[in-house]
Amino acid sequence: MLFGVMLAAALLLRLFVAPIWIGYDTDVRTFLAWADRAYTVGLNGLYTNAKDYFLDYPPGYMYVLYIVGMLHHKLAIPWESAGSLLVLKLPAMLADIATAVMLVRVALSKQGGMRSWAQALGLAALYLFNPAIWSNSAVWGQVDSFFMLFISATLLYQQRGKLQHASFFIALALLLKPQALLFGVFLLIDVARKRNWMTWLLCVLTGLATMAVISLPFAIGRGYGWLVGLYSGTLASYPYGSLNAFNVLALLGGNFIDLNQTFLHIPYQWIGLVLMVLAMIYVCLIYLLGYQRRGAVLYLSFLFITAVFMCMTKMHERYLHYGLVLALLSFIYIRDKRILWLFIGFSATHFINIADVLLRSFHQDYHIPRYDPLMLTVSAANVVLFIYACQLGWRLFVKSDQDRQEEQLATASAEQAASLEDISQEGQRSSNETEPGPVSFRETKLWKSIFQGEEGSIENGERGRGRWFTRKDWLYLGALVVVYTIIALFHLGGHTDPKTFWKPATSGEAVVVDLGSSHQITRINSFAGVGEGAYSYWFSQDGENWQDQIAVKSDHTQVLTWHAEEPKKEARYIKVVIDTQESAALHLHEIGIFGDGQTTPLHIQQVQALNVNPADEGAPASLFDEPKDVPYSPTYMNGTYFDEIYHARTAWEHLHKIEPYESTHPPLGKILISVGIYLFGLNPFGWRIVGTLFGVGMIPIMYVFAKRLFGRSEYALIAAFLFTFDFMHFAQTRIATIDVYGVFFIMLMFFFMYRYTTRSFYRHRLWATLIPLGLSGLFFGIGAASKWIVIYGGAGLAVLLAISLWERYREYRFAKKLLLRQASTEEEIPALEAVMEAELSPEESAQLQHVKRRFVPGTIWTLLWCVLTFVLIPVTIYTLSYIPFMMVPGPGHGLKDVVTYQVHMYKYHKDLVATHPFSSPWWEWPMMLRPIWYYQAKFMPEGMLSSIVSFGNPLVWWPGFIAVLFSLYMVFINKDKRLRLLLIAYGSQYLPWILVPRLTFIYHYFAMVPFLVLILTFYIKQFLEEGPPKRRQWVLGYLGGVLLLFFLFYPILSGMMIPAKYSFFLRWLPGWNFF
Incomplete structure (x- = not known):
């Protein structure tokens, strides 16, 4: 009775104050607008045209607002009236009452254990009449109490061990507010702690099914992708x-x-x-x-x-x-x-x-x-x-x-006994035995780690004497590298783009060409280098009267590529006039004029320059001195595509000490591109060759990484094979952008960090552990100077280092406890003789003393070495990479300006607001919902196409991502350190993209692909080793399928000309557009 009176009083209090104040007007008016829209357009249309309408709440509370809107319309309640405020605030106020009921029921339940109604009612009163509570729902007009009702149910079920029920309620809460994700941390820990794959699967399926069903009215006709985008947008606000x-x-x-x-x-x-x-x-x-x-x-x-x-x-x-x-x-x-x-x-x-x-x-x-x-x-x-x-x-x-x-x-002897109990517990935790009872300290993993190395862990496959890289490895790897190199270099790019150029200093300059006789001009192809400007073509039969101007604008999107115009004019004389010349002066390299039915340029009878400025670089006649290099139908073989217009150009500018155009990424990647230009010239082959060779170099890294991880040449071959014939590895390393360099050094830095984690300064000389650690830092620095994505991986390196040092500490603590036992007398610890059944031998005691002595100095030297190799050396490398920039003549190129550049780069990526038809958010990448379309050729024969796209091999990415998700569970079950390392590497490169607000593309997933492949190989290894021999044939069939898909999709990865109808066969998903 008393509780009922209390609830009634609390509700009356809220009903009294709710209509007095509108509350926080922004929130209230927003809720009312959503309620009106929900009822007016219906649930299915609520999120339509969301870009033109502010709506950042998930769909869960939209059901409530739909009812609110319906009551307003059916009962003709004026918006923002007292009745309107009551209707809007009522759900949250009722949630307050329901929460109080829940508090009392929990308190009086067996689990709560309160036997006094007075205590339970006191807690309810503290909640119900707390102004911090009722002001939120009844005055402010927010719905936090409604949300917390579901969160409370989640945690109460979790407290009782009913994790599937908890998954159901947290899914409901997540559909109310994205903050529910924060409460999922402990649910994830509890699910992992169960070490039961069925529990894990049921919880995941329960949560996903709940969200799918509740969101269904909003998703009909549009799928569920918008929901992920909604959460991402809200978190970025x-x-x-x-x-x-x-x-x-x-x-x-x-x-x-x-x-x-x-x-x-x-x-x-x-x-x-x-x-x-x-x-x-x-x-x-x-x-x-x-x-x-x-x-x-x-x-x-x-x-x-x-x-x-x-x-x-x-x-x-x-x-x-x-x-x-x-x-x-x-x-x-x-x-x-x-x-x-x-x-x-x-x-x-x-x-x-x-x-x-x-x-x-x-x-x-x-x-x-x-x-x-x-x-x-x-x-x-x-x-x-x-x-x-x-x-x-x-x-x-x-x-x-x-x-x-x-x-x-506690007494001193009790402390010794406690130490030995810890040893026993360590043995219980470390042993794979399921039977209860004490475990010999010599059977614990910590003992084996100190004396034998971590058997069965990340060092698996590295034991024994003899060469670990055998003739078989050279054969496997050599064959793979040779085959891939041939495929990668085939039709990589042309070698013969024009070399000479004319750089006019002012607008109004012109050049007139005489063709000797009148011709039907069907096409004019011009090749523009760096710089920006505009020029136009004029046509004449007598060289005096000019007409039919065709204007050509050469901006930053037309750099190092052929621009084709089809005038279809009859003329003998053609005049090229410089209309505008920007501060980043235009370099014109070559112009080819084609007559009707001809695929080679017309012969130029005479070239005459008009209004030439002495400050020009090059000569106007240079525009017509390399006709053999002018293609009739330009393709990617003759010029730049996608971001090559930035990176290849900047690479050439670095070589010539010109102000670099592209400054949104560190310069080392462009410097590496410039090596190819220096060796092979300013042509597609020149600016692509270095990246392609780095792509070839990734194959040995993958092979060695896998061989070290899994111990057998066959598994190394499988991993390298999967990576080699992944679509993105092929497409992304043949385009002259800088991602290939970042990913290359990411692979190296994690490989050497892995090598470090397999060594211990207890079992190896200290310098032997510092060498791979230092190499990891070195490649981290080189990679960071190529592209900032490498810095994301630096967080993963730090986690791996911390784990490794933590393991050294656990071994150190274990050794101290064993030595403490040895120093005690037999009669002080008789109850633990079963655990410590044997005395330490002199050799064992000496090794434990060694561990005890080495931990502190080894840790200090390791951390000091990290300061040098992960901070000082990378900063030095990064700064030195700006030498080409600092060599540009004129002010604004000093060390201070290098620092300013970093601020500019950060603001560019943070504030970038742009759209692109083939951009894709981070959550779409593993599913390959939208590949990136880099290139499509013009002037193709009827019914033919030439395109270049980049995405993953479906037989690599899709099972690989499933393997990654499964590993999030398995890493807690089998505690395999190889799997842990690969997941940390993958996660450190992937998770930061969740927080990146700028435009993103699927090629940003490239840095995760090596680790996805290695995780997939981990399970292929298990599949082969835990089953009958015939499984080998299944794996061979799978690898054959990977190779088959590579060659099926090869035409649209390489720009090969194919019938357009063939591309329809390759369009497996709606977002896979290839022309």
């Missing part, structure tokens, strides 16, 4: 340190300050990122250590979402609301009054925060000044509360009060 949230960023002056602005010379974006990563590691560590304790998932979810509010950028003032109900739920299970004090403290600061923002909004003031005293004071209070919450989490789940009391009472 609001580029500010804080959005009126009283948190760490606001305390540092970051409220509504651009993420790129700095505090103490550190961008707010990096401050938020570092703090969030540290907080996430801390909270996840506590959960991994204390997940088995009551209420762990609830309290740590409260702590994590509070950490998100406190540390992340782009936080709104309301987001602390999410933690309040979780604090009460965790108190029910943990019964620690300190949690209630946290709830009260955060409720107070949160209410002050939202009240301040609301009151300002009533006066159309939506931005709190960055140094507002109230904001700074409350932000500081929130920081204090957050630090206390972090400390309390450690005490509750890692080091409880009881643990501390036991430590104070």
